Amino acid sequence: MGAFDLLRIAGSSLGMHQTWLDALADNLANVNTTRRTSENAFQGQMVIARALPGGGVGVAGVALSDPAGRVVNDPDNPLADADGNVREPELDLASQMSQLVMAQRGFQASVQVTKTAQDTYASALQIGKG
C-alpha cells in the first residue's frame, strides 16, 4: 500500500457515491417523464459498485431499467396513442429516495475518513520535530 492510501481509498468512495448520486438525481428528475407507447420508456440508471483489489471502491458499470416501462392509461396526455395509453418509466420513487439517503450517508462517511486521514498525516509529519 502507498503512502497516501487513506486519501486514495476515501477519494475512490467519494467518486463512486458521486456517480450514484448523479444517477439518482437523473432518475428522480425523470420519474414522471412519459413517452409515446411507440417509443422506449425513460430508462433509469442503476450504478453497480465493486470493491477494488488494492482497497477502495469503483463503478463496475451502469445498468438501465426496463425499456418497456409501464403502460398507463392517460387519454388527456398529448403523447397518448389511439387507446389513450402512454409509457412511463419503470422507476420506484420510494426505492430511489431511500437509495438517495444511502448514497448521501456513504458520501458523508467517506468525507469523515478524509478528515481522519488529515489528522493522521499531520501527526506523522511531526515525527522527529522534537
Add this chain to the structure above:
Amino acid sequence: MPLLGADAVTTTLSTALDGLSLRQDVIADNIANVDTPGFRATSVDFESSLAAAIRDGDPGRVTLSATPTATPVGANGNNVDLRKETMAAMQTAFQYQMLTRAVNDRMSLVRTAAGAS
C-alpha cells in the same frame, strides 16, 4: 520498515505505527464499500503478533495482514458495520497520534543521551 540503528523500543513503536497505518487503510476500505453488494469487511490485529514478537526479542519481525471478518452479512451480502468502523477510525487516529508523541519522546531521550542540547 526497520529504522537505521534503531533499538528495541523504537522498532516496537515503528512496527505499531505501521500496524495502525494499515488498520486505517482497512477501515477506509470498509467505509468506502459500505454499500457494495457482497463486500466482506476486513480487520487488522497486529497487537497480539507484536506482543509475541516482543517476547521473542525481535519486535521488527511482525507480518501485518488484513483478515476478513466473519460477522453475519446483511441482505446484499455486505457485513460492514458503519458505527463500528467510524469508532475504530477515531480510536486508531488517536492511537497513532499518541504513538508519534512516544516516538518523539524516545528520540529526544536519545538526543539527550548523545549530548545534543
